[in-house]
Amino acid sequence: MHVYYYDENFMYMGEDIISEYDEMPENATDVRPKKGLYLPEYDADKREWFESASEEYIESLQPKPQPAADVTMLKKQVAMLTHQVAQLQRGGTS
Structure with missing residues (x-):
């Protein structure tokens, strides 16, 4: 039991x-x-x-949400990298 x-x-x-x-x-x-x-x-x-x-x-035991500034920074980095990949696929830079 x-x-x-x-x-x-x-x-x-x-x-x-x-x-x-x-x-x-x-x-x-x-x-x-x-x-x-x-x-x-x-x-x-x-x-x-x-x-x-x-x-x-x-x-206090719940996970803390990621600060908005961090999310915004990550979105900008993703956009920049996406742009760079698109440029490389076209064969150059601008």
């Missing part, structure tokens, strides 16, 4: 498999945490896991 451990603050600490004949450890549950939780916390009264991470924490 799968068991999911939590610490003294009910924060997720990992999982293990125990025999169905073993007693459930005090700091564990057989309730699987929901997928997509960043910092799962267990509510023993409701027998469910919930998200304890703040929006700011979750946003």
Whole structure:
């Protein structure tokens, strides 16, 4: 049977498999945490896991978008290289 451990603050600490004949450890549950939780916390009264991470924490884990200036620079470089390739295919420079 799968068991999911939590610490003294009910924060997720990992999982293990125990025999169905073993007693459930005090700091564990057989309730699987929901997928997509960043910092799962267990509510023993409701027998469910919930998200304890703040929006700011979750946003800090998301990849940062590339700055617009970098994208603009790359577009200019691609245009310049495309122009140079077209010139070479015509057999010269202008």
